[in-house]
Amino acid sequence: MKTRAEIDAELQRLEQRLPCLVDECEPDEVLEAFACEAERLVEHAPADQVEHIHATISCMLAAAGLIPGDNEGENCAS
Numbered sequence: 001m002k003t004r005a006e007i008d009a010e011l012q013r014l015e016q017r018l019p020c021l022v023d024e025c026e027p028d029e030v031l032e033a034f035a036c037e038a039e040r041l042v043e044h045a046p047a048d049q050v051e052h053i054h055a056t057i058s059c060m061l062a063a064a065g066l067i068p069g070d071n072e073g074e075n076c077a078s
Helices: 004-024 027-043 047-063
Strands: none
Touching: 004 027, 004 047, 027 047
C-alpha cells in the first residue's frame, strides 16, 4: 500500500512527464499516453487516496491546457 508521500511523489513525476509527452506524442494521443502512465498509480493506491489522485491529475492537466477548466472549485496548488 502506498503512503500519501509516495503518491504525491509519483504525481509530481507524472506532472514532470507532461512536457515530454506533449513533445513525444501527437496532440490527440497525449491524454491517452498520460492516462496509461497514471493508471498504474490509481490501481495501486489506497481507496481513500483515489479522489486526491484524480483531483490532482485534473489540476495538472488543466494547468497544462490539455483539458478545459480554470480550476475554480478545485483545490489546486498554484
